[in-house]
Amino acid sequence: xxxxxxxxxxxxxxxxxxxxxxxxxxxxxxxxxxxxxxxxxxxxxxxxxxxxxxxxxxxxxxxxxxxxxxxxxxxxxxxxxxxxxxxxxxxxxxxxxxxxxxxxxxxxxxxxxxxxxxxxxxxxxxxxxxxxxxxxxxxxxxxxxxxxxxxxxxxxxxxxxxxxxxxxxxxxxxxxxxxxxxxxxxxxxxxxxxxxxxxxxxxxxxxxxxxxxxxxxxxxxxxxxxxxxxxxxxxxxxxxxxxxxxxxxxxxxxxxxxxxxxxxxxxxxxxxxxxxxxxxxxxxxxxxxxxxxxxxxxxxxxxxxxxxxxxxxxxxxxxxxxxxxxxxxxxxx
Amino acid sequence: xxxxxxxxxxxxxxxxxxxxxxxxxxxxxxxxxxxxxxxxxxxxxxxxxxxx
Numbered sequence: 001x002x003x004x005x006x007x008x009x010x011x012x013x014x015x016x017x018x019x020x021x022x023x024x025x026x027x028x029x030x031x032x033x034x035x036x037x038x039x040x041x042x043x044x045x046x047x048x049x050x051x052x053x054x055x056x057x058x059x060x061x062x063x064x065x066x067x068x069x070x071x072x073x074x075x076x077x078x079x080x081x082x083x084x085x086x087x088x089x090x091x092x093x094x095x096x097x098x099x100x101x102x103x104x105x106x107x108x109x110x111x112x113x114x115x116x117x118x119x120x121x122x123x124x125x126x127x128x129x130x131x132x133x134x135x136x137x138x139x140x141x142x143x144x145x146x147x148x149x150x151x152x153x154x155x156x157x158x159x160x161x162x163x164x165x166x167x168x169x170x171x172x173x174x175x176x177x178x179x180x181x182x183x184x185x186x187x188x189x190x191x192x193x194x195x196x197x198x199x200x201x202x203x204x205x206x207x208x209x210x211x212x213x214x215x216x217x218x219x220x221x222x223x224x225x226x227x228x229x230x231x232x233x234x235x236x237x238x239x240x241x242x243x244x245x246x247x248x249x250x251x252x253x254x255x256x257x258x259x260x261x262x263x264x265x266x267x268x269x270x271x272x273x274x275x276x277x278x279x280x281x282x283x284x285x286x287x288x289x290x291x292x293x294x295x296x297x298x299x300x301x302x303x304x305x306x307x308x309x310x311x312x313x314x315x316x317x318x319x320x321x322x323x324x325x326x327x328x329x330x331x332x333x
Numbered sequence: 334x335x336x337x338x339x340x341x342x343x344x345x346x347x348x349x350x351x352x353x354x355x356x357x358x359x360x361x362x363x364x365x366x367x368x369x370x371x372x373x374x375x376x377x378x379x380x381x382x383x384x385x
Contacts, residue, residue: 177347297336
C-alpha cells in the first residue's frame with residue numbers, strides 16, 4: 001500500500017513537471033500578422049465610388065475628396081484622346097496627300113466658258129466665312145489645349161507657351177459665340193437643299209466622279225456636300241452645347257457631367273477638324289473652279305454643268321441666265 | 334473679299350461684345366466662393382511665383 005502511494009505521488013509529480021515545462025516553452029509554431037487582413041490603400045481608393053463629406057465653405061463641391069472616375073477620365077484626356085485625334089487628323093492629311101499625288105486636281109474637262117452663274121449670294125458667303133474663320137481659330141486653339149503641352153512647350157519654353165495658351169483660350173471661348181451664330185444660320189439657310197434624295201444615292205454609287213472622268217448629276221448640293229452640311233450642323237451643335245457646359249462649369253451638372261461634356265466635346269472636335277480638312281482640300285486645290293463659289297459667289301457655267309447639271313437646269317428654268325462674255329465666234333476663213 | 338472682311342469684322346465684334354458682357358455679369362471665383370469673414374484678395378495671374 002505504501003509503494004502504491006509512492007507511485008501515485010511520482011506520477012502526479014511527473015505530470016505536474018511536464019505541465020510546467022510545456023507552459024514555459026514559447027509557442028513558435030506560427031507567427032500571427034495582426035494587419036494581414038486589413039485594408040490596403042490602393043484597395044481603399046478603388047473600393048469606394050466616391051468619398052465626400054460636409055464642408056463649411058461656400059463651394060460645396062470641395063466636399064468631394066475622392067472621385068475615382070476622374071482617374072479614368074484623366075487617362076482618356078491624356079492618352080486615348082491624343083491617339084484618336086492624332087490618327088484622325090494625321091490620317092486625313094496623309095490620305096489627302098496621297099490622293100493629290102495620284103489623282104491630282106479634278107480639272108474642268110471642257111475648259112472655262114467665260115460665262116458665270118450666281119451660286120451663292122453675298123449673305124450666304126458672309127455666313128460661311130464667319131463660321132469658317134472662327135472654326136480655324138477654334139481648331140488651332142482647341143488642338144493647343146489637347147496636344148501642345150507635350151509638343152510645343154518643350155520647343156518654346158514655359159513663359160511663351162503660357163502667354164500663347166492664355167490668348168488661345170480667350171480666343172477659343174469668345175469666338176465660340178460667332179461660330180455658333182454661323183452654324184445656326186447655316187442650318188436655317190441651307191436645310192432646304194440638303195435633304196438626302198435618290199439622286200444622292202446614285203451620286204454616291206458612282207463615287208461622286210472623284211475617280212476617273214465620270215460626272216454624276218447633282219442638284220445644288222451633291223451628296224458629299226450634304227454630308228459636310230450635316231457634319232457641320234450636328235457636329236457644330238454638339239461642340240457648341242458641350243462647350244457652353246464646359247464654359248459655365250457646374251451650371252448644368254456635377255463633375256461627372258463635366259467629364260462627359262469634355263469627352264464628347266473633344267472627340268467630336270477632332271473628328272470635325274478631320275472632316276473640315278477634307279472640305280478645305282476639295283474646295284481649294286482639290287477641284288478646279290470650286291473656290292469661286294465661295295470666293296466671288298459666281299461659278300463658271302461649264303463647271304456648273306459638269307458638277308451640278310441638275311442645278312443648272314433648275315436655274316435656267318427659273319430664268320437665271322449666265323452672265324459674262326458669250327463664246328467667241330470662230331473666224332470664217 | 335469685301336464679304337470675307339465683313340465676316341471677320343462681325344466675328345471680332347461679337348467676340349469682343351460677349352467678352353465685355355460676361356466680364357460685367359460674372360464675378361471671379363475668389364469673390365463668389367468666399368464668405369464675409371474671409372479676407373481674400375485678388376490672387377493675381379501667376380499662382381506659381383516669380384521663379385515658377
